[in-house]
Amino acid sequence: MVWDSFREDIHVYSQGGVDRWVYSTCNFCSNGCGCYIAVKDNKIVGIKGNINCPVNAGRLGPKGECQWESNNSLDRLTSPLIRNKAGTLVPASWDNALNLIISKTHHQLREGGPDSLGFYGSGQSMLEDYYTLGKISRAGLGTHRTDANTRLCTATAEWALIQSFGADGPPVGEEDIDQAQVLIFIGRNSNETNTVLWERALKSRERNHGRIIEIDPRNDLSTRFADLDIRPKSGTNIAVLNGIIHLLIKNSWLDISYINNYTIGFNELEMAVRTYTPEYVEVISGVPVWKLLQAAEWIGTASTVVSILLQGVYQTMDATPAASLVNSIHLITGKIGKPGCGPFQSAGQPSAMSNREVGFASFYPGYRNSDNPYHLQEIANLWNVDVATLPVGAHTHIMEMVDLMAKGKMGLLWVIFTNPVVSLPNRNKFVEILKRRKVFLIVQDPFLSETAQFSDVVLPTAMWGEKEGTMTNLSRRVNLLRKAVQAPFGLPSDLDILIEFSRRMGFKDKDGAPLIQYTTPEECFNEWREVSRGRPCDMSGMSYKKIEDMGGIQWPCNETFPNGKIRLYEDGHFPTGIDEAESYGTNIITGRPRTRREFAQLDANGRAILYGVEWSPPPELPDHEYPFYLNTGRIVYHWHTRTKTARSPLLHMAAPQGYVEVHPDDAARLHISTGDKVRVSSRRGSIIVPARITDTVLPAMLFIPFHFGSIAQNQAANELTVDVWDQVSKQPMFKMGACKLDKFHQ
Numbered sequence: 001m002v003w004d005s006f007r008e009d010i011h012v013y014s015q016g017g018v019d020r021w022v023y024s025t026c027n028f029c030s031n032g033c034g035c036y037i038a039v040k041d042n043k044i045v046g047i048k049g050n051i052n053c054p055v056n057a058g059r060l061g062p063k064g065e066c067q068w069e070s071n072n073s074l075d076r077l078t079s080p081l082i083r084n085k086a087g088t089l090v091p092a093s094w095d096n097a098l099n100l101i102i103s104k105t106h107h108q109l110r111e112g113g114p115d116s117l118g119f120y121g122s123g124q125s126m127l128e129d130y131y132t133l134g135k136i137s138r139a140g141l142g143t144h145r146t147d148a149n150t151r152l153c154t155a156t157a158e159w160a161l162i163q164s165f166g167a168d169g170p171p172v173g174e175e176d177i178d179q180a181q182v183l184i185f186i187g188r189n190s191n192e193t194n195t196v197l198w199e200r201a202l203k204s205r206e207r208n209h210g211r212i213i214e215i216d217p218r219n220d221l222s223t224r225f226a227d228l229d230i231r232p233k234s235g236t237n238i239a240v241l242n243g244i245i246h247l248l249i250k251n252s253w254l255d256i257s258y259i260n261n262y263t264i265g266f267n268e269l270e271m272a273v274r275t276y277t278p279e280y281v282e283v284i285s286g287v288p289v290w291k292l293l294q295a296a297e298w299i300g301t302a303s304t305v306v307s308i309l310l311q312g313v314y315q316t317m318d319a320t321p322a323a324s325l326v327n328s329i330h331l332i333t334g335k336i337g338k339p340g341c342g343p344f345q346s347a348g349q350p351s352a353m354s355n356r357e358v359g360f361a362s363f364y365p366g367y368r369n370s371d372n373p374y375h376l377q378e379i380a381n382l383w384n385v386d387v388a389t390l391p392v393g394a395h396t397h398i399m400e401m402v403d404l405m406a407k408g409k410m411g412l413l414w415v416i417f418t419n420p421v422v423s424l425p426n427r428n429k430f431v432e433i434l435k436r437r438k439v440f441l442i443v444q445d446p447f448l449s450e451t452a453q454f455s456d457v458v459l460p461t462a463m464w465g466e467k468e469g470t471m472t473n474l475s476r477r478v479n480l481l482r483k484a485v486q487a488p489f490g491l492p493s494d495l496d497i498l499i500e501f502s503r504r505m506g507f508k509d510k511d512g513a514p515l516i517q518y519t520t521p522e523e524c525f526n527e528w529r530e531v532s533r534g535r536p537c538d539m540s541g542m543s544y545k546k547i548e549d550m551g552g553i554q555w556p557c558n559e560t561f562p563n564g565k566i567r568l569y570e571d572g573h574f575p576t577g578i579d580e581a582e583s584y585g586t587n588i589i590t591g592r593p594r595t596r597r598e599f600a601q602l603d604a605n606g607r608a609i610l611y612g613v614e615w616s617p618p619p620e621l622p623d624h625e626y627p628f629y630l631n632t633g634r635i636v637y638h639w640h641t642r643t644k645t646a647r648s649p650l651l652h653m654a655a656p657q658g659y660v661e662v663h664p665d666d667a668a669r670l671h672i673s674t675g676d677k678v679r680v681s682s683r684r685g686s687i688i689v690p691a692r693i694t695d696t697v698l699p700a701m702l703f704i705p706f707h708f709g710s711i712a713q714n715q716a717a718n719e720l721t722v723d724v725w726d727q728v729s730k731q732p733m734f735k736m737g738a739c740k741l742d743k744f745h746q
């Protein structure tokens with residue numbers, strides 16, 4: 001156990017004690033805290049932290065402690081719903097609902113072909129669900145229209161890792177946080193998003209007499225705890241990171257031997273940062289010269305540095321270039337692949353990593369390149385299907401699917417365990433498509449979410465604690481979620497529904513056997529283990545029992561590393577060989593995919609890739625009409641669109657409604673006080689929310705939590721956001737946009 005001591009956080013409501021505790025993992029954030037579920041009379045009645053889990057040593061945050069409450073929510077759906085001719089959702093039998101889906105799917109395949117239908121999944125499902133979805137959609141339906149809400153969340157982490165190192169997979173483990181002298185949080189308010197990780201970082205600083213650098217425009221709790229707070233204007237991350245690299249080079253805080261032996265592209269990087277003097281960076285970003293000098297000195301002279309990124313980098317227009325610069329800082333200083341060093345390009349959701357590993361909203365399973373004919377043949381062999389039936393090339397990201405639906409080129413969308421009506425940028429564009437009822441919408445969700453209210457069929461499902469499976473956390477640690485109780489009303493799991501769909505569709509392999517031959521999550525995991533063998537995310541050495549016994553295992557886990565591996569790239573070898581890489585990569589700015597030939601010409605061949613990138617202003621800046629920067633984000637009490645957290649009385653009471661943060665100078669000028677109703681408007685729409693006057697935001701910046709999305713309440717941040725995205729990762733720009741503010745008079 002690396003933490004100094006454990007603390008068993010516990011939250012139980014039970015009259016007469018607990019019958020049993022069942023092994024599980026928190027299903028809210030990417031930290032993946034180990035836990036046990038309390039069961040009384042076949043009902044979930046509480047939770048406690050797992051003191052033997054290396055991730056959390058028994059700790060749980062507020063969301064984790066309260067997550068079980070939504071299982072017992074009285075408004076859970078009890079049976080499928082089908083929209084009748086009068087336009088009303090009415091209860092239906094499982095047979096009727098599934099038959100309708102099968103007939104609509106066949107109709108759509110006949111009328112529009114495989115690319116006229118698509119799936120939109122989640123970052124909170126199980127690895128086994130994603131694997132099955134990927135197999136059904138590609139080898140069954142032959143469609144590449146598969147994406148997930150991970151696109152909105154941390155697609156950039158995946159792409160930054162691919163672009164720099166050749167394949168996905170954060171190179172560090174939680175233990176590296178414990179050993180780092182300098183921790184850099186970039187665009188990440190961990191005190192709100194991953195509270196247990198934040199506690200671990202504070203403990204590390206105390207133990208190591210270390211330092212925390214926060215790079216974030218908001219002055220929130222984590223910034224106030226930092227030893228150095230850098231508050232750049234929105235959209236200026238690249239200038240700040242280039243400025244730090246400029247100073248590292250100028251002061252020779254470099255590992256020349258590492259650069260020469262293990263990287264390519266240093267000259268390009270050096271040329272690009274040449275003009276980013278601290279003075280120039282201050283002009284662009286507003287960051288004082290002394291702060292940039294201090295940050296560079298701490299990073300350059302410390303022997304161990306871990307950087308931890310999230311949405312402040314990932315949800316911007318220049319997301320992948322900026323995230324790649326963080327990788328470059330570690331590469332040119334040689335602070336990667338050794339204890340206490342490396343970039344934590346992290347996931348946000350509990351199973352976003354699983355989604356990427358098994359290739360649902362990403363490449364082919366096992367980080368196989370969907371443009372590489374050898375990788376496609378491998379998958380075809382593993383699945384026993386004809387390689388010619390597998391879609392080649394990039395899959396379709398969700399914003400592209402929205403455009404295709406708007407143009408009438410997609411007629412069926414199956415949404416699983418997510419709520420795009422609240423979470424997509426410029427959500428009205430999507431809502432208008434749904435209102436036209438030209439797209440047959442299937443929603444799989446335990447609750448009648450804002451998206452489910454627009455659907456043609458709703459399939460209610462088992463929740464956390466009522467089904468089994470695995471998830472990979474932000475440090476590549478695979479953990480298990482055991483089934484603690486039977487789902488109420490006999491509700492099936494997501495996996496049950498997908499297997500039944502495949503059976504009813506008659507999907508077969510080359511020999512006429514069912515495409516999906518497993519019937520349980522564990523059998524599915526065992527198939528996946530073999531598919532992962534030999535790839536970077538090798539899980540061939542894992543089993544459900546071993547995962548439970550060890551409290552989670554970090555991949556790769558195979559014959560060479562039977563107990564997993566804390567960190568990657570300790571030998572300086574990166575998976576950039578042409579038939580090793582997950583992708584041939586893209587132009588770092590335009591996103592144009594490299595051809596196989598272009599990738600070969602790079603000659604990275606085992607070395608990491610450095611990129612030189614220039615800062616350019618974001619596409620939408622404040623102006624005379626819309627004078628405020630719009631920033632959106634997360635708060636500690638809610639998860640995503642509150643489908644579960646709003647059903648926890650404690651979490652709901654702590655944060656019952658949306659609001660906007662306004663700087664005191666702006667509030668005084670506009671005569672706004674805390675609690676006043678204000679209207680926030682952008683070129684996309686407007687919302688009415690109460691104001692909070694606080695210096696957490698910079699002057700001329702507004703911050704709105706994105707969780708609150710009821711159509712009736714009109715508090716959704718995504719009424720305002722811009723639907724443009726980073727050209728490499730296709731992750732939307734939730735953190736930047738222009739808006740205006742005025743006091744609302746009824």
Ligand code: SF4
Pocket residue numbers: 026027028029030031032033056059060061062063064065193194195196197
């Ligand atoms: S930090 Fe994340 S995984 Fe841990 S208890 Fe909180 S929400 Fe759950």
